[in-house]
Amino acid sequence: MVTGLINENPIIYPKKERRLRTDSSTTDEFTPEPIDQLEIFDILNFGNCNPFVVDIKDPEHPNTLEDLRVVTEDSVEVDDENSYVRVTFTPTVEHCSMATVIGLCVRVKLLRSLPSRYKIDIRVAPGSHATEDALNKQLNDKERVAAALENPNLVEMVDECLPSEE
Amino acid sequence: MDLMEKNLELVEIQKLEGHTDRVWSVAWNPVSSQADGVSPILASCSGDNTVRIWEQSSLSRSWTCKTVLEETHTRTVRSCAWSPSGQLLATASFDGTTGIWKNYGSEFDCISTLEGHENEVKSVSWNASGSHLATCSRDKSVWIWEVLEGNEYDCAAVLTGHTQDVKMVQWHPTMDVLFSCSYDNTIKVWWSEDDDGEYQCVQTLGESNNGHSSTVWSISFNAAGDKMVTCSDDLTLKIWGTDIARMQSGEDYAPWIHLCTLSGYHDRTIYSAHWSRDDIIASGAGDNAIRLFVDSKDDSVDGPSYNLLLKKNKAHENDVNSVQWSPGEGNRLLASASDDGMVKIWQLATKP
Numbered sequence: 001m002v003t004g005l006i007n008e009n010p011i012i013y014p015k016k017e018r019r020l021r022t023d024s025s026t027t028d029e030f031t032p033e034p035i036d037q038l039e040i041f042d043i044l045n046f047g048n049c050n051p052f053v054v055d056i057k058d059p060e061h062p063n064t065l066e067d068l069r070v071v072t073e074d075s076v077e078v079d080d081e082n083s084y085v086r087v088t089f090t091p092t093v094e095h096c097s098m099a100t101v102i103g104l105c106v107r108v109k110l111l112r113s114l115p116s117r118y119k120i121d122i123r124v125a126p127g128s129h130a131t132e133d134a135l136n137k138q139l140n141d142k143e144r145v146a147a148a149l150e151n152p153n154l155v156e157m158v159d160e161c162l163p164s165e166e
Numbered sequence: 167m168d169l170m171e172k173n174l175e176l177v178e179i180q181k182l183e184g185h186t187d188r189v190w191s192v193a194w195n196p197v198s199s200q201a202d203g204v205s206p207i208l209a210s211c212s213g214d215n216t217v218r219i220w221e222q223s224s225l226s227r228s229w230t231c232k233t234v235l236e237e238t239h240t241r242t243v244r245s246c247a248w249s250p251s252g253q254l255l256a257t258a259s260f261d262g263t264t265g266i267w268k269n270y271g272s273e274f275d276c277i278s279t280l281e282g283h284e285n286e287v288k289s290v291s292w293n294a295s296g297s298h299l300a301t302c303s304r305d306k307s308v309w310i311w312e313v314l315e316g317n318e319y320d321c322a323a324v325l326t327g328h329t330q331d332v333k334m335v336q337w338h339p340t341m342d343v344l345f346s347c348s349y350d351n352t353i354k355v356w357w358s359e360d361d362d363g364e365y366q367c368v369q370t371l372g373e374s375n376n377g378h379s380s381t382v383w384s385i386s387f388n389a390a391g392d393k394m395v396t397c398s399d400d401l402t403l404k405i406w407g408t409d410i411a412r413m414q415s416g417e418d419y420a421p422w423i424h425l426c427t428l429s430g431y432h433d434r435t436i437y438s439a440h441w442s443r444d445d446i447i448a449s450g451a452g453d454n455a456i457r458l459f460v461d462s463k464d465d466s467v468d469g470p471s472y473n474l475l476l477k478k479n480k481a482h483e484n485d486v487n488s489v490q491w492s493p494g495e496g497n498r499l500l501a502s503a504s505d506d507g508m509v510k511i512w513q514l515a516t517k518p
């Protein structure tokens with residue numbers, strides 16, 4: 001196991017002011033509202049308005065991925081019409097060995113929250129990690145993700161980073 | 167039927183519901199679909215740790231689940247393969263084992279479990295005579311198993327050479343030449359020159375010889391065995407060819423050469439490609455679509471080229487993981503398996 005932290009003194013950023021969601025133009029409650037960037041960002045749990053929602057935590061720190069600017073609102077791209085989401089995250093240090101777990105947490109959270117029609121791509125920000133290509137390949141190989149999610153130790157690790165589902 | 171008439175459509179015959187998780191793979195029983203009067207049988211395997219056996223009723227023509235093979239594998243069953251006789255079904259599982267099931271007509275029994283891989287087994291394939299099996303795993307190795315008397319299986323060879331997990335193994339349809347494809351972006355060809363079972367890697371098809379630039383997910387051969395199609399996370403299909411007569415004459419190994427690349431058709435990972443007996447290539451991809459390709463018959467100096475025959479959008483509600491043509495002549499049935507938990511049976515038919 002990891003002895004000592006990989007990043008002992010991470011920079012904690014203040015939470016960004018929440019932009020207000022624009023009102024839906026339709027008043028018909030049966031019209032499904034498209035999922036937008038902010039909603040995905042909120043699914044990834046950077047919302048601080050709901051006391052029952054605990055943010056995704058950095059596996060190493062009690063801080064959330066937003067606090068550490070691992071994921072920001074701008075790093076979420078969403079195309080609801082084509083059911084597509086891409087999240088680009090920035091590990092806190094270039095050699096962060098937890099990057100795979102962070103990526104897996106983001107994927108699991110989105111898999112559990114979004115309708116199954118969504119295609120999800122997860123990647124690390126260009127230049128942010130020493131083994132960027134290998135990481136991106138691993139995080140987007142669904143067979144390896146499926147196998148990882150059958151591993152109880154990994155699932156426990158992911159669950160510890162994710163807010164409780166209640 | 168002239169394939170280039172372009173008046174063909176893929177008609178959904180039936181949706182087979184039953185799996186409770188994604189369906190990874192389907193396999194047609196080779197015997198049942200060839201003989202007249204024998205109902206076609208299809209096996210499907212899933213992330214729900216089970217295998218389902220589906221049979222078409224000769225009267226109603228509708229498909230039903232005949233039996234569920236469960237409580238043997240403790241994790242995902244990633245792929246399955248029928249022996250050439252149609253009597254045995256091999257199942258590769260993430261639990262690290264390969265199951266051998268015997269078909270007793272109305273029921274199936276697990277008669278043997280092949281252990282040895284360090285972790286997830288991803289694919290299993292029988293050679294043409296049914297005397298050998300090959301398996302591959304995330305442990306980067308390919309194993310060859312010899313079928314002995316009394317449901318015994320002996321490890322005949324452990325082949326190492328891939329630098330990453332091996333996604334699929336596939337024996338050549340007529341000769342004892344084994345092919346494997348991997349997360350390391352390459353396809354490796356394994357052959358025993360002296361027929362003594364000493365399998366060696368005789369060729370590696372990689373990016374430097376016009377190969378794939380990302381994970382290679384599957385391999386399929388045409389009926390003659392002189393062409394092979396591979397599909398990849400790099401969003402292309404590649405066609406390879408060899409001098410099959412030279413190999414069959416026993417002269418020496420005839421290398422496989424890149425013939426052409428089908429690019430620009432897919433925008434998500436291609437998980438499966440399968441070559442039909444009448445030369446139609448089907449592909450199943452992460453964009454929920456099934457595509458069919460045929461040789462354009464344009465003789466050009468650049469070699470053969472393939473045209474898109476048709477694209478079935480929204481074939482499934484999620485990724486298409488496996489497409490397999492039925493082995494029977496003429497009826498042109500295609501089975502597909504998806505992350506949406508469904509197996510579908512399609513018929514290639516002429517538009518009315």
